[in-house]
Amino acid sequence: MRADEPLLDWTWVGSHLDDIAFRTAQHLALAGIAVAIGFAIAFALSIWAVRNPRIRGPLTAFAGGLYTIPSLALFAALVPFTGFSILTAEIPLVLYTQQILIRNIVAGFDAVPIDVLEAADGMGYSRRERLSRVELPLAVPLIVTGIRLAAVTMIGLVMVLTLIGDNFGGLGLFIKEGIQTFFATKVYVGAILSVTLAVLVDLILVRVERRLTPWAAARAQGGAAVTSAATPARA
């Protein structure tokens, strides 16, 4: 980098708005697909685990094990099978969401008070009605917490997809190119936008949670303090 170069070259930014918008949208889409597919799988597995306590231990252990695999190793291991396709990009992301989502979804169902379940049974809820009308709504705060953590984690992780190929770079591609060409503006644009994206998505999901749980707002004005089944941050 040259010493006289400004921190951000606004001329470059101004002439590359299309490119920036496209890669931001791509970044969001790559993370969104992982969270959406990951949630569908994690939700089904969690319901299964909630109904069958015996599989809970093995399931959470397995999801936890997946989370410990280094992302680069996983991408490399998939290339022989899925090539440099979107599958190679998304499969690891989806796997990584499982640990975060399953823990929080199961914790959400566990948090439903036992007396509420007993009352629901005693009043003649069928099992399906109890799940959809009582347990699920009450599990929503922790489920949304899981989705928030997964979304923020995936937005961070999409940054490294650029290593598989420029097609899946998202905002990470700006950083890779910026480093390769000694152009600081690209690095800053990629970093700042990805952080902004993570913060915005998190704020939107907090709003969604409040919409879904008006009763929780009535209970406590405690704000958006996240109580979650703790998951270590992933780089």
Next chain:
Amino acid sequence: MAAERQAQVAATVEFEHVSKRYPGTQAGAGAAVDDLSFIVPAGKICVLVGPSGCGKTTSLKMVNRLIEPTNGRILLDGVDAASRDVTDLRRGIGYVIQQTGLFPHQTIGENVATVPRLLGWTPARRRERAEQLLAVVGLPPATYRDRYPSQLSGGERQRVGVARALAADPPIMLMDEPFGAVDPIVRERLQNEFLRLQEDLAKTILFVTHDIDEAIKMGDLVAVLQLGGKLAQFGTPEEILAAPASDFVARFVGADRGLKRLSLSRVRDLALIPAVTGRTGDDVRTVRDRILADPFHYMLLVDDLNRPVGWVHQEALPADGALVESMTESMSPLLDPRTTLKDALSMLLDADVQAGIVVDAAGAVLGLVTAEMIAERMRSGVAGSGA
């Protein structure tokens, strides 16, 4: 009022040799409920009472099949509960639990309308029913309907729990320590309100408590259970207090069972002593004759509406002339005919007088009651009209 309603407001509940044993416990030992048989007639409150671990909650939960009996049958209006579809059965039985089990994510109105919604009532009808029931349990619908359970006090939540159980007008109600989680003052009020409500509702109610005083107060019938889920005694509160069937029952109801029985009888159950009364302006000489003929040697001065003003002792009477109010020297506590004998005795002892004056709703004198009469009642074998 109950008799004017349709026949289907209540149902008999019959336990027929019901036992519950959990796997792993040996036969004959460690049963949760052991060979329980009793009948609760339609419209009566039967209280299951006993120490913790006596199987009272287990017995209750076998009625709506949250727990299935190992042996025996539970008949609801003659029909075996086990033969009915379990969700249908439960929707037809009101269920109230100590922790209320209100749905935190639903408003009070939605909570109350839970069973009507399960039964497929229209929203308009559910809403109308919820508002009606909130009013019945003393929660103004306009204030409470749209709140969430977390915004209510413990006592208010219990009322909502009762309203929710009543929503589909079930003939049978199961209540598991429904007033156990609130403070004694609120509990007393909820108990009284519920008994008043039951006079209109006339549901068949199974009510679980570990508190013998609550059992005596709430029960038309009391089933005393002992450890191992055995029925120690079944009868009216009066019968159980007057003649405990075993040492266990005697110990469980307590050494003060004589006093407890007093809370079952009311002043109106006693044959009141007529009071010698006089009005301002009456001739002192005729009054004196009447006082001397009376064991108390006191006369009760009353006003034109026969309401007591005060006592006049014979020594305070002048040789002749007319009665005037300044001759009165003391007053006694006024008792309502509905006052329990326990409360009446306590008031008499507190006031340190020989007799209490029983007055009607308008305040007119009905007669006198003395501490001796109440003590006599306590000593007698079987007191008259019980519950």
